[in-house]
Amino acid sequence: MLAAAFVLLWNSGFIGADYGLPYAGPFTLLFWRYLALSLLLLLYLGIRKRLFWPGWRIASQQMLVGALAHGVWLACVLIALDHDVPAGIVALVVALQPLATGAFSGRVTGEKTDLTRWIGLIIGFLGVGVTLAFRINYQSAASVFGHLVPLGSVIAITVASLIQRRVNLKQSAPGLPLDLSLFYQSAATALVLILPAWLVEHFATNAQAEFIYVMTWLIIAVSLGAYALMWKLLKYIDAASVASLFYLGPPVTMIMAWLAFGDIIEMTDVVGLAIVFLGIFITYRRFNAGHTRLDGQAR
Numbered sequence: 001m002l003a004a005a006f007v008l009l010w011n012s013g014f015i016g017a018d019y020g021l022p023y024a025g026p027f028t029l030l031f032w033r034y035l036a037l038s039l040l041l042l043l044y045l046g047i048r049k050r051l052f053w054p055g056w057r058i059a060s061q062q063m064l065v066g067a068l069a070h071g072v073w074l075a076c077v078l079i080a081l082d083h084d085v086p087a088g089i090v091a092l093v094v095a096l097q098p099l100a101t102g103a104f105s106g107r108v109t110g111e112k113t114d115l116t117r118w119i120g121l122i123i124g125f126l127g128v129g130v131t132l133a134f135r136i137n138y139q140s141a142a143s144v145f146g147h148l149v150p151l152g153s154v155i156a157i158t159v160a161s162l163i164q165r166r167v168n169l170k171q172s173a174p175g176l177p178l179d180l181s182l183f184y185q186s187a188a189t190a191l192v193l194i195l196p197a198w199l200v201e202h203f204a205t206n207a208q209a210e211f212i213y214v215m216t217w218l219i220i221a222v223s224l225g226a227y228a229l230m231w232k233l234l235k236y237i238d239a240a241s242v243a244s245l246f247y248l249g250p251p252v253t254m255i256m257a258w259l260a261f262g263d264i265i266e267m268t269d270v271v272g273l274a275i276v277f278l279g280i281f282i283t284y285r286r287f288n289a290g291h292t293r294l295d296g297q298a299r
Contacts, residue, residue: 002229002232002233002236003233003245005229006226006229006230006233006245007245007248007249007252008252009221009222009225009226009229010222010226010230010245010246010249011091011248011249011252011253011256012217012221012222012256013218013222013226014077014081014087014088014090014091014253014256014257015087015253015256015257015260016214016217016218016221016222017029017074017077017078017081017087017218018081018087018257018260018261019210019214019260020211020214020215020218021078021081021082022206023205023206023207023208023210023211023214024201024204024205024206024211025082025197025200025201025204026075026078026079026081026082026201027075027193027196027197027200027201028197028201028203028204028205029078029215030071030074030075030078030189030193030197031190031193031194031197031203032205032215033215033218033219033223034070034071034186034187034189034190034193035190036215036219037186037190037219037223037224038183038186038187038190040219040224041179041182041183041186042183044179045179045180045183050177050179050180051180051183052180054176054180058175058176059184061163061167062176062181062184062185062188063184063185063187063188064160064163064188065160065163065164065185066184066185066186066187066188066189067185067188067189067191067192068156068157068159068160068163069156069157069160069161069185070185070186070189071188071189071192071193072152072153072156072157073094073153073156073157073160074153075193075196076149076150076151076152076153076156077090077094077150077153079146079149080093080146080147080149080150082146083142083143083145083146083147083149084143084146085135085146085147085150086135086254086257086261086263087253087254087256087257087261087263088250088251088253088254088255088256088257088258088263088265088269089131089132089135089147089269090150090253091249091250091253091254092127092128092131092250092254092269092272092273092276093128093132093147093150093151093153093154094150094153094154094157094249095124095246095247095249095250095276096121096124096125096128096154096276097153097154097157097158097161098246098247098280099117099120099121099124099279099280099283100121100154100155100158101158101161101162102117102120102121102283103117103118103120103121104158104162105162105165107162108162108165108166108169116282116283117283119279119282119283120279120280120282120283121279121283122279123275123276123278123279123282124275124276124279124280126275126279127271127272127273127274127275127276127277127278127279128272128276129272130268130271130272130275131268131269131271131272131273132147132148132272133268134266134268135147135266135268135269178231182227186223233245247277247280250273250276251273254269254273
């Protein structure tokens, strides 16, 4: 039940964002979301007396990770949705991130990256390429841009993940508590969004009741609820199993978008999804097999 709730809440973020875009532009929508989230976390941390300044070095690392993993990642997603790219297609593109992180992680850890990780990443890109090739309207620059901009999400969150991995490897002591880390990440995201929300969209917001409902869902259910469920799941199952839940994102989002907006699932979407899953299977089957052998040797 926890796993199902996490998958549904997490991927409802794509649908909620699509609902909110008619009321505010991508940058403005994200700015209000992360401003409100930061204020909620600030209030919570203040009441619990857990708010403190960890020093510029630690705080700046978390702020950089937040700006990339929340700000750039979600901005690219919302820009794609604003260009009428179906939510399921956006989810399929950003599903490349774990494969990219796995392939490039050797650069951070100093370990040699297994060839199967690179093969998995290449196959994953081929799967996304198959879907996009049949989805893009090549006579429209907006369509080309809209379908390719989610790749910016992949790059941003991959870089953020590698930075966080590097920080974790270098730390001799436990890092910041989860809630404080999320606060600094959220605050940094709101700060970097001020300029584009102001200069590009002039903070234009149609604050109707529907907009408030969508924002409440995105903040409470997605940013806090799904995040809390993820960490709760980590108490009961291993990290690799939790990470595998993210791969349910594209099919779940496609079904949600079909139910919510009537988005049509093309056969090429299914083919592309199957190819991406093949890349994931090749990568993680070898990865898990390697861990099984190591465990056996340790016994």
